[in-house]
Amino acid sequence: MSAAAAAASGRRVWGMMYRHLALYRRSWPRLLELMYWPVLQMLIWGFTSQFLAQRTGNPVALAGGVLLAGVLLWEVALRGQMGVAVTFLEELWSRNLGHVFVSPIRPWEMVCAMLGMSLARTVISILPTILLAWALYAFNLFSLGPVLVLFMLNLLLMGWWVAFGVTALVLRHGMGAEALAWTLMFALTPFSAVFYPVSVLPAVLRPIALALPSAHVFEGMRAALAHGVIRWDHLAAAFALNAVWMAAAVATFAWQFRVARVRGALLSIGE
Amino acid sequence: MNDAIDVEGLRKCYGKVLAVDGVSFRVPAGATVGLLGGNGAGKTTTIAMLLGLLIPTSGRIRVLGHDMATDRFAALARMNFSSPYVALPGKLRVAENLRVYGHLYGVRGLEARIAELAAQLDLGPLLDRPAGSLSAGQKTRVALAKALINRPDLLLLDEPTASLDPDTGDLVRTWLERYRAESGATILLASHNMAEVERLCGHVLMLKAGRIVDQGAPAELLARYGRDDMEAVFLDIARDRRAA
CATH class of the missing domain: 3.40.50.300 (P-loop containing nucleotide triphosphate hydrolases)
Incomplete structure (x- = not known):
C-alpha cells in the first residue's frame, strides 16, 4: 500500500471514529453509562471481598485481590466486546449503513474504526474503576506487573472476536439478534473461571472452559497474585486460542457481510 | 462519448x-x-x-x-447517493454529519467545502442542529449536501x-x-x-x-x-x- 493510500485509509477510519466520538463528546449520560457497570461491579465485589476478609480473619483474601482483579480484568473483555458491537449497532439504529457502505470505506477500515472505538470505550470504562479499587480497597491492579498488559490484551482480543461473532449474527438475522450483543459475553462468564479455578467446574464443562482464552488468563492471573509466578503456558494457550477464534470470527463476519450484500440486508437491516 | x-x-x-x-x-x-x-x-x-x-x-x-x-x-x-429512505445519524449535528462523510470521501479543504455547500443550499442556520431534529425539507437539503460533499x-x-x-x-x-x-x-x-x-x-x-x-x-x-x-x-x- 502506498503512503497516499495508507493516509486515505487512515482518514476513512478516523471519519468513522469521529462519527462516534462526536456522540460521546456532547453526551454525559453516554459517558456515564460507560463507567456505570464497571464501577458498580467493583463496589459490589470490593465490599464482598472486605466482608470475606473480616469474616474469615484472612486479610490475604482481600490483599491478594483475586476477586477484585477478576472483576477488573473481566470488564476489559466485556467492555471490549460491547465497544465493537455497540459501534456497529449505532449504525443500524440510525439506519446509516446504506450511506456508509456506498462510500469508499473498505469493510476492514470499518472494522479498524470499530476496534479503535472499542479501545477508547474500554479505557474510559476501566480506568476510573481501577482508580476506585485503589482508593477504596487499596488494591493496585498494576502490582501484577508487566504481565498485566498481556492479560488485558488477551481479554480484549477475546471481547473483539466475540463481538465479530455477534455482529455476524446481526447481519444474518437482523435486529432480532441485537440482544446477543448485551448477553453473549455474560453467558461465557461461568466458563471463564473469573472468580474460581477451572478445577472447580464439573469435569464435563472443563473442556469448554479450556477452549476459552479467558480461562487461561484467569488461571494465570491467580498464579501471579498467589505465587508471584508467570504461567507462560497459560498465556501461550490464551494467545493461540485467540488466534483460532479470531480467524473463525473474522471469516464468519466477512462471509455474512457478503451474504448481506447478496440479500440486500445493508439497506433494510435497521427496519 | x-x-x-x-x-x-x-x-x-x-x-x-x-x-x-x-x-x-x-x-x-x-x-x-x-x-x-x-x-x-x-x-x-x-x-x-x-x-x-x-x-x-x-x-x-x-x-x-x-x-x-x-x-x-x-x-x-x-460517486454519491441520496435517498429519503436512508437516514443520516440523527443525533449528530448537520456539520458533524458532513464532516464524517467528508472524511470518508477524502474531501480536501473539508471545512471550506462544508461552508460552500451551506451557503449554496441555505444550510447555515442548520449546521449546529442535530440532523434528527430537522423538517423533511431540511433533511432533504442536508442529504443533498452529503451527496455533493465529494463533488461526485x-x-x-x-x-x-x-x-x-x-x-x-x-x-x-x-x-x-x-x-x-x-x-x-x-x-x-x-x-x-x-x-x-x-x-x-x-x-x-x-x-x-x-x-x-x-x-x-x-x-x-x-x-x-x-x-x-x-x-x-x-x-x-x-x-x-x-x-x-
Missing part, C-alpha cells in the same frame, strides 16, 4: 422472486437519466446494485470505467424530492440542474414525480416487473404514446397500454 454507467444483462433474484430481469442500459457521461416504474418495478434494486450495496445474481456493471464486481471502491470515491462525477438519486412541498422540491430541482450544468456530472434519478422527470431528464428508462419496457427522451415518449404529459405515459405503461 464515454459511458458513466454501462449495465449488461443485469439480473437479481431474491429466492424465487425475480426483482431485476436482464436489464441492460448505458448512461453517457454528463447525462441526466430517469429510472421510472411503479412500486416493485426494480428501481431501488437496480440503484443498490449500481452502488455495490447489492451483489447481482448475474450480469455486469461498469461505473465510471470501473467494474463494480472487482473494483468498486475506485468508482465509489467518485456520478450522482444516484432515489426519489430526491419525495415528501417535499412544491417550493422545496423546486429548489432541489433547480440546484440539481445547476450542479449538473456547472460540473458536467452524470445523474441517474429514480422518481415517481413525472413533472420532475420531464424537467430534469434527457432520457428515461421505463421499468416494469424488473425489465426495461420502454425508453427514450421524454418528448419521444410523449409522441410515441400520444400523450401530453409523462404521467399519462407512465399510466399507459403501467397498465399495459401500447404505444401508438
Whole structure:
C-alpha cells in the first residue's frame, strides 16, 4: 500500500471514529453509562471481598485481590466486546449503513474504526474503576506487573472476536439478534473461571472452559497474585486460542457481510 | 462519448422472486437519466446494485470505467447517493454529519467545502442542529449536501424530492440542474414525480416487473404514446397500454 493510500485509509477510519466520538463528546449520560457497570461491579465485589476478609480473619483474601482483579480484568473483555458491537449497532439504529457502505470505506477500515472505538470505550470504562479499587480497597491492579498488559490484551482480543461473532449474527438475522450483543459475553462468564479455578467446574464443562482464552488468563492471573509466578503456558494457550477464534470470527463476519450484500440486508437491516 | 454507467444483462433474484430481469442500459457521461416504474418495478434494486450495496445474481456493471464486481471502491470515491429512505445519524449535528462523510470521501479543504455547500443550499442556520431534529425539507437539503460533499462525477438519486412541498422540491430541482450544468456530472434519478422527470431528464428508462419496457427522451415518449404529459405515459405503461 502506498503512503497516499495508507493516509486515505487512515482518514476513512478516523471519519468513522469521529462519527462516534462526536456522540460521546456532547453526551454525559453516554459517558456515564460507560463507567456505570464497571464501577458498580467493583463496589459490589470490593465490599464482598472486605466482608470475606473480616469474616474469615484472612486479610490475604482481600490483599491478594483475586476477586477484585477478576472483576477488573473481566470488564476489559466485556467492555471490549460491547465497544465493537455497540459501534456497529449505532449504525443500524440510525439506519446509516446504506450511506456508509456506498462510500469508499473498505469493510476492514470499518472494522479498524470499530476496534479503535472499542479501545477508547474500554479505557474510559476501566480506568476510573481501577482508580476506585485503589482508593477504596487499596488494591493496585498494576502490582501484577508487566504481565498485566498481556492479560488485558488477551481479554480484549477475546471481547473483539466475540463481538465479530455477534455482529455476524446481526447481519444474518437482523435486529432480532441485537440482544446477543448485551448477553453473549455474560453467558461465557461461568466458563471463564473469573472468580474460581477451572478445577472447580464439573469435569464435563472443563473442556469448554479450556477452549476459552479467558480461562487461561484467569488461571494465570491467580498464579501471579498467589505465587508471584508467570504461567507462560497459560498465556501461550490464551494467545493461540485467540488466534483460532479470531480467524473463525473474522471469516464468519466477512462471509455474512457478503451474504448481506447478496440479500440486500445493508439497506433494510435497521427496519 | 464515454459511458458513466454501462449495465449488461443485469439480473437479481431474491429466492424465487425475480426483482431485476436482464436489464441492460448505458448512461453517457454528463447525462441526466430517469429510472421510472411503479412500486416493485426494480428501481431501488437496480440503484443498490449500481452502488455495490447489492451483489447481482448475474450480469455486469461498469461505473465510471470501473467494474463494480472487482473494483468498486475506485468508482465509489467518485460517486454519491441520496435517498429519503436512508437516514443520516440523527443525533449528530448537520456539520458533524458532513464532516464524517467528508472524511470518508477524502474531501480536501473539508471545512471550506462544508461552508460552500451551506451557503449554496441555505444550510447555515442548520449546521449546529442535530440532523434528527430537522423538517423533511431540511433533511432533504442536508442529504443533498452529503451527496455533493465529494463533488461526485456520478450522482444516484432515489426519489430526491419525495415528501417535499412544491417550493422545496423546486429548489432541489433547480440546484440539481445547476450542479449538473456547472460540473458536467452524470445523474441517474429514480422518481415517481413525472413533472420532475420531464424537467430534469434527457432520457428515461421505463421499468416494469424488473425489465426495461420502454425508453427514450421524454418528448419521444410523449409522441410515441400520444400523450401530453409523462404521467399519462407512465399510466399507459403501467397498465399495459401500447404505444401508438
